[in-house]
Amino acid sequence: MAEESRVEAATERPSRPAGDGPRPGGDRPRYGSGPGGGRGPGGPPREGGRKFFRRKKVCKFCTEKIADINYKDYRLLGQFVAESGKIVPRRLTGVCSPHQHRLATAIKQARNIALLPFAGRVQ
Amino acid sequence: MNRTYELMFIVRPDMADEDLDKLISNLEHTVGAASGAVKKVDRMGKRRLAYMVHKFREGIYILMVIEGVGSVIHELERRLRVTEQVIKFLTVRVDEEQKRLDKIKKLRDSRQKRSAMPTPSVSVEESPATGETPAAGVPATA
Numbered sequence: 001m002a003e004e005s006r007v008e009a010a011t012e013r014p015s016r017p018a019g020d021g022p023r024p025g026g027d028r029p030r031y032g033s034g035p036g037g038g039r040g041p042g043g044p045p046r047e048g049g050r051k052f053f054r055r056k057k058v059c060k061f062c063t064e065k066i067a068d069i070n071y072k073d074y075r076l077l078g079q080f081v082a083e084s085g086k087i088v089p090r091r092l093t094g095v096c097s098p099h100q101h102r103l104a105t106a107i108k109q110a111r112n113i114a115l116l117p118f119a120g121r122v123q
Numbered sequence: 124m125n126r127t128y129e130l131m132f133i134v135r136p137d138m139a140d141e142d143l144d145k146l147i148s149n150l151e152h153t154v155g156a157a158s159g160a161v162k163k164v165d166r167m168g169k170r171r172l173a174y175m176v177h178k179f180r181e182g183i184y185i186l187m188v189i190e191g192v193g194s195v196i197h198e199l200e201r202r203l204r205v206t207e208q209v210i211k212f213l214t215v216r217v218d219e220e221q222k223r224l225d226k227i228k229k230l231r232d233s234r235q236k237r238s239a240m241p242t243p244s245v246s247v248e249e250s251p252a253t254g255e256t257p258a259a260g261v262p263a264t265a
Contacts (some may be wrong), residue, residue, distance in 0.1 A: 001178070065231075067223075067227045067228075068224055071213075072131075072186075108237055109215060111173070111211065112209060112211075112213055113131055113133070113212075113213040114133065114172040114173045114174060114176055114182070114211060115173060116173050117173035117174050118173075118174065120174070
């Protein structure tokens with residue numbers, strides 16, 4: 001199709017036409033959406049936000065109405081920690097900003113009291 | 124003007140029970156002497172640590188909830204630092220957080236009561252969070 005001759009990243013698969021709302025050139029990760037996959041063709045797997053919309057992830061704490069993010073419940077916190085022990089960014093987990101701050105504080109407190117590791121796998 | 128603190132500390136796993144009790148009662152006396160109050164003592168038992176602390180892989184976790192001024196915690200922490208069996212401690216101030224949680228709880232309870240009433244007009248007003256479309260993509264596949 002003719003759209004492919006536009007200036008896009010060369011590796012993009014055929015995408016939707018241009019009248020699609022604000023979309024960056026395609027090489028900056030969009031806040032709020034991760035790698036595409038919601039609509040249209042599957043999209044490049046595991047690349048930082050291209051033109052494909054990810055179905056908007058919702059904040060787990062907002063939907064389940066969890067008000068208390070405590071350092072003591074390491075199981076809940078462990079869901080937001082990567083294999084390496086790092087805190088997962090909110091564009092991947094879909095957590096909203098105030099909850100992400102509280103989550104980060106709680107994870108850091110839990111790390112200090114040896115409930116979560118600083119680095120390495122969460123048991 | 125009393126503040127509420129949560130003090131969690133870890134004790135070496137090979138400590139005897141009665142020594143642990145002695146330690147805890149010592150701490151409680153310290154709190155009492157400094158005109159504070161111990162609300163709760165929770166022995167969370169032996170747990171595996173996420174990383175090695177002083178060459179130990181396991182430890183006995185104890186949680187104390189204390190009400191008092193800041194100097195109470197200052198004194199407690201000084202004692203914990205000196206005690207050899209205590210390998211790690213963490214103090215968190217919780218009164219502001221507790222106030223916030225209580226406010227949310229009260230708000231939620233009052234909302235529930237309103238919707239439990241038999242008036243049909245307020246039935247939709249439940250909570251703002253779930254009101255909006257949760258996931259903006261129930262996407263029409265192209």
